Amino acid sequence: MAAKTDPADSWDNEDDAIITPDDEEIDDAEFTEGEATPKVSKKKIPKVEENRSKREHVNVVFIGHVDAGKSTIGGQIMSLTGMVDKRTLEKYEREAREKSRESWYLSWALDTNQEERDKGKTVEVGRAFFETDRKHFTILDAPGHKSFVPNMIGGAAQADLAVLVISARKGEFETGFDRGGQTREHAMLAKTAGVKHLVVLVNKMDDPTVNWDQERYNECKDKILPYLKKLGFNPAKDLTFMPCSGLSGLGLREQISETICPWYRGPAFIPFIDELPSLNRKLDGPFIMPIVDKYKDMGTVVMGKVESGTARKGQNLLVMPNRTQVAVDQLFSDDYEVTSVGPGENVKIKLKGIEEEDVSPGFVICDAANPIKTGKIFDAQVVILEHKSIICAGYSAVMHIHCAAEEVTVKALICLVDKKTGEKSKTRPRFVxxxxxxxxxxxxxxxxxxxxxxxxxxxxRFTLRDENKTIAIGKVLKVIE
Incomplete structure (x- = not known):
């Protein structure tokens, strides 16, 4: 029998043809920091000095085609905000010059392993952070190369804000945006990962072929805008375009001077993201953190972004889907040790009670009293984006959901959904x-x-990938326990 689903689940109109933004978030109950605990024990407990970061945490992922300048912009931001000292940068500059790769030195602040530096390509998601007076930003520098898209999905899954870097240099923008380039796929994956706001940085504006030319900037903007609209980004609310130069740092921290760029009088990048409205976080929900990575360091350390709830040092948690009971030994929020962490923070948690080999990326740490759902079979609404042939029961692909990647098979097609009206077909389709x-x-x-x-x-929400391409995106309607 076909599973009945609520017609309200389908998409309303063409603009949301890809995936609905998170306006269906659960209502956030009012929450006050540090809830009062009931007085029970007579024994005096030594007071632990509460330390957790006071600033709002925002995770920014840099995405875009290979060589658009993502790592360089990330490195430049760290240099401008003083997160990398001058001596280190001078050292990188010397080393890069020796390899006759002068223009790469800023990216080395994020591309830390030798392979990435030799090839000039990011492979893993680089991590760094910088702070303004109001916010604490974690930079996630995603790889642009199409062989490393699965890593990029893991980075986008942790982000609140995406920065799509496109190169204005003659020929480079076209390569990235045309079929086979990564600009389209990255923008779509960011949307699917639930990124709320997209900033499009038109980089390399200082290139001799561009020379801060307004026509070239508008050409890049006009070509990419219809595609971003089709993905469901609303140009009035969720999209911002800015010209910049990663190598010289113009347009990142200070507004570009009028002599260089008289036609753009908008804000610079860092002040702009600092002014974005606060994100509503689920502070009072049960603790949930998908594990994006793990390593051994005198114990098992797991990394990820807290999606909901808070965790404290010493607390008992569950690692799902294996139902392993663990205790929190130490907490780090962006390399600072803290006693509690909350939603939106990028954290490392040292766990007691589990071996490193028993944890995989995609596992989830959650509240022992309120564990997350697990399952093998589920019903989902899926949009087929790009697939040459038809898909029928028995088709298999790799599914990326939060930080997990798992092989899946289509068991049955239940019905087709009309994109415009949201109506469901009465008969079962043989293929899609x-x-x-x-x-x-x-x-x-x-x-x-x-x-x-x-x-x-x-x-x-998830993406389906096959043969190195993203073929579909979808959302889980119900889990069959």
């Missing part, structure tokens, strides 16, 4: 093809953690 929306039952090869999209968007 490109640009269609279908509700299908999907089976994973192993147990995974997931949640209904309606209840918890971050844990309920």
């Amino acid at each position: 093809k490109q640009d269609q929306v279908a509700i299908m039952r999907i089976e994973c090869s192993g147990m995974i953690c997931l949640e209904q999209f309606k209840l918890f968007p971050q844990m309920g």
Whole structure:
């Protein structure tokens, strides 16, 4: 029997044809920091000095085609905000000059391993942070190369704000944006990962082929805008375009001077993201943190972004889907040790009670009393974006959901959904093809953690990839326990 789903779940209009933004977040209850605890114990407990970061945490992912200048901009921001000292940068500059790669030295602040530096390509998601008076920003520098898209998805899954870097240099913008370039796929994956705001930085404006030319800037902007609109970004609210130069740092911290660029009088990048409205975080929900990476360091250390709730040192938690009980030994928020962490923070947690080999990226640490749902089979609404042939029952692909990547198979197609009206077909389709929306039952090869999209968007949206391409995106309608 076909699973019944609520027609309200389907998309309303063409603008949201890709995936609905998070306006269906759960209402945030009012929450006051540091809830009062009931007085029970008579024994005096030594007071632990509470330390946690006071600034709002915002995770910024830099995405875009290979060589657009993502790592260089990231390095330049760290240099401008004083997170990398002058001596270190001078050292990088010397080393880069010796390899006759002068223009790469800023990217070395984020591309730290030798392979990335030799090839000039980011492979893993680089991490760094910088602070303004009001906010604490974590930079996630995603790889642009198409072989490393799975790593990029892991980075985008942790982000609140995406910065799409495009190169204005003659020929480079076109290479990145045309079929086969990564600009389109990255923008789409960021949207699917639930990024609320997209800043498009038109980089390399100081290149001799561009020379801060307004026509070239507008040409890049006009070419990419229709595509971003189609993804569901609203140009009035969720999109901002800015010219800049990563190598010289113009347009990143200070407004570009009128002599260089008389036609752009908007804000510079750092002040702009600092002024963005606060994100509403689920402070009072149960603790949930998908694990993006893990390593051994006198114990098991896991990394990820807290999606909801808070955790304190010494607290007992569960690692799902294996239901392993663990205790929090130490907490680090962007390399600072703290006693508690909250939603939106990028953290490292040292755990007691589990071996490093028993943890995989995609596992989720959660509240022991209120664990996250796990399952192998679920119903989902899926949009086929790009696929040459048809998809029918038995088709398999790799699914990326939050930080997990799992092989999945389509068990059954339940119905087609009309993109314009949201109506569901009465008969079961035998297949689906490109640009269609279908509700299908999907089976994973192993147990995974997931949640209904309606209840918890971050844990309920996914992408399907096959042969190094993103072929579909979807949202979980219900988990079949």
